[in-house]
Every structure is written in structure tokens, then in C-alpha cells.
Amino acid sequence: MKIGIIGAGPIGTTLARRLAATGHEVTIANSRGPKTINDTALGTGARAVEADAVIDGVDVVIVSVPFNRVPDVAALVRAAPDTAVVIDTSNYVPVRDGHIEAVDAGQAESLWVSERYGRPVIKAWNAITSTSFDHHATDAGSPDRLAIPVAGDDQDGKRLAMTLVEETGFDAFDSGPLSESWRQQPGTPAYCTDRTAAELPAALGRADASRSARRRDLAIAVLTERAEVEGTPSAEYLLNLTRAIY
Ligand SMILES: NC(=O)c1ccc[n+]([C@@H]2O[C@H](COP(=O)([O-])OP(=O)(O)OC[C@H]3O[C@@H](n4cnc5c(N)ncnc54)[C@H](OP(=O)(O)O)[C@@H]3O)[C@@H](O)[C@H]2O)c1
Numbered sequence: 001m002k003i004g005i006i007g008a009g010p011i012g013t014t015l016a017r018r019l020a021a022t023g024h025e026v027t028i029a030n031s032r033g034p035k036t037i038n039d040t041a042l043g044t045g046a047r048a049v050e051a052d053a054v055i056d057g058v059d060v061v062i063v064s065v066p067f068n069r070v071p072d073v074a075a076l077v078r079a080a081p082d083t084a085v086v087i088d089t090s091n092y093v094p095v096r097d098g099h100i101e102a103v104d105a106g107q108a109e110s111l112w113v114s115e116r117y118g119r120p121v122i123k124a125w126n127a128i129t130s131t132s133f134d135h136h137a138t139d140a141g142s143p144d145r146l147a148i149p150v151a152g153d154d155q156d157g158k159r160l161a162m163t164l165v166e167e168t169g170f171d172a173f174d175s176g177p178l179s180e181s182w183r184q185q186p187g188t189p190a191y192c193t194d195r196t197a198a199e200l201p202a203a204l205g206r207a208d209a210s211r212s213a214r215r216r217d218l219a220i221a222v223l224t225e226r227a228e229v230e231g232t233p234s235a236e237y238l239l240n241l242t243r244a245i246y
Contacts, residue, residue, distance in 0.1 A: 007064035010130035020045025029054035068097035122152035137169020147197040149175035183207040187216030
């Protein structure tokens with residue numbers, strides 16, 4: 001399968017490495033050009049290309065850019081083949097992204113993204129930290145394998161995205177339509193809390209739309225304060241914090 005990845009941060013590069021290792025033809029682009037993408041982060045297989053080449057003839061586009069950059073890549077995503085499945089990994093964090101009125105008012109992030117791209121998206125790989133994604137991949141059937149929720153309205157696209165999630169080393173869990181994808185957004189019990197497939201349904205079910213934005217902002221405030229004192233908090237600290245607050 002031909003896969004184009006837009007965004008070469010920790011999630012995009014780990015996706016490129018894993019998906020190329022399973023035999024897919026993977027290209028990846030950022031906004032500054034292929035020379036600025038670290039080859040070591042990609043490993044063997046994936047190819048860094050110019051942004052306008054990353055959607056050429058692809059079966060799948062994975063967009064992994066900051067939420068406030070979604071409008072900047074919209075024209076590129078719209079130019080992908082009509083048959084391409086578009087998967088989005090983004091999360092809205094207002095202290096970083098600025099405020100977006102519709103999402104602050106309760107629109108699911110993935111629906112807002114979908115509107116920008118003018119096509120359905122599948123939401124996947126958003127609810128796992130880059131550290132867990134990088135370090136906790138395991139083979140299918142491994143005990144305590146972590147799970148990743150996958151939301152979407154296009155059932156064929158969702159099935160394909162779930163297969164790719166499995167190939168990246170995690171159980172894929174169908175978390176329902178995009179209208180329910182707020183249950184895997186920042187501030188919810190399923191978000192960056194390292195759940196197994198057995199644990200995810202209860203975590204998604206406990207999500208409280210009236211509290212998740214406040215809990216997201218509380219967690220960010222604690223992390224920011226901690227970082228001022230000790231530098232970037234450890235992955236263990238982050239996991240304990242999200243499990244306690246969300
Ligand atoms: N980090 C995590 O733990 C994590 C976990 C799950 C989901 N997410 C979400 O996944 C997304 C990516 O996060 P990340 O931490 O991996 O990456 P990031 O550090 O946010 O990096 C963003 C990437 O997007 C690229 N980008 C920005 N504007 C672009 C444009 N107009 N055209 C092409 N590329 C563009 C940047 O390239 P340039 O530098 O060249 O502009 C950079 O490679 C975010 O929405 C984030 O919230 C993050």
C-alpha cells in the first residue's frame with residue numbers, strides 16, 4: 001500500500017518507520033523540505049519528499065501536524081486521490097494552538113478537521129503518547145498489549161486504519177463514529193492513559209464532555225509548572241498524571 005504522511009514530528013516519524021518496516025511504500029513530508037527530516041528517525045524504507053509529492057497516487061494519507069496547522073495543509077489533503085483514506089492524529093490544546101470557537105463550543109475535533117479537508121477522516125493514533133507509541137509496540141496476542149481507539153464514519157476506511165494500527169504494534173479498538181470521537185480527546189479517561197483493549201470500552205464510556213476540556217487544561221497546567229522546576233516530565237510522571245486527572 002502507498003502511504004503519504006504529512007508531518008514529521010515524533011508521531012509522524014514513528015509511523016513512517018513502523019509502516020515502512022511492514023512493507024508499505026511510505027513517503028513523509030514536513031513544511032520545510034525533505035533535507036530537514038532526520039533520516040535516522042525514519043530508519044530504512046520511508047522516503048522524505050517535498051510536501052506536494054507526498055499525496056501522489058497514495059492509498060492512505062496520514063496527517064500528523066499540530067491542530068492549528070490543519071488549515072495550512074487542507075489544500076494538500078484535498079488534492080489527494082478521491083479514493084485515499086485520510087487518517088488524522090491531531091489533538092486540540094488551546095494553550096498551544098490558540099482558541100478555536102467551534103471546538104471550544106463542543107464540536108468534536110475530528111469533525112472540525114473533516115470540515116477543513118472537505119472529506120471524511122478517521123481519527124487514530126491521537127490517544128497515545130509519542131513515548132508509549134515508540135516504546136510499547138508489541139506483537140498481536142502479547143499479554144497486556146496496549147490498544148488504540150479508532151473512530152470514523154467510513155466503515156471501509158476505518159477497517160483499513162485499524163489494520164494499520166495493528167501493524168504499528170497495538171490492538172485497534174473501534175471507538176465508533178466521529179460524533180463520538182470526543183471520548184478519545186485530551187482530558188478523557190481513554191486519552192494517553194495506556195489502556196488495553198479490555199480496558200478501553202469502560203474508559204471511553206466514562207468520558208464526561210462537560211469536564212474534559214477543564215481536565216485537559218489542568219493537566220497541561222501541572223505539566224507546565226513541573227517543567228519549569230525539573231525540565232520535561234518523565235513518561236511515567238505523565239502517565240500517572242493523566243490517569244489521576246482524566
Ligand atoms: N507528541 C505526542 O505525544 C502526540 C501523541 C498523539 C498525537 N499527537 C498529535 O499528533 C500531531 C503531531 O504531533 P507530533 O508531536 O508528532 O508533531 P509536532 O512536534 O507537533 O510536529 C509537527 C510536524 O508537523 C509539520 N507541519 C506543520 N505545519 C506543516 C505544514 N503546513 N505542512 C507540512 N508539515 C507541517 C512540522 O513540520 P515543520 O517543522 O517543517 O513545520 C512537523 O514535522 C499533533 O496534532 C499532536 O497533538 C501528538
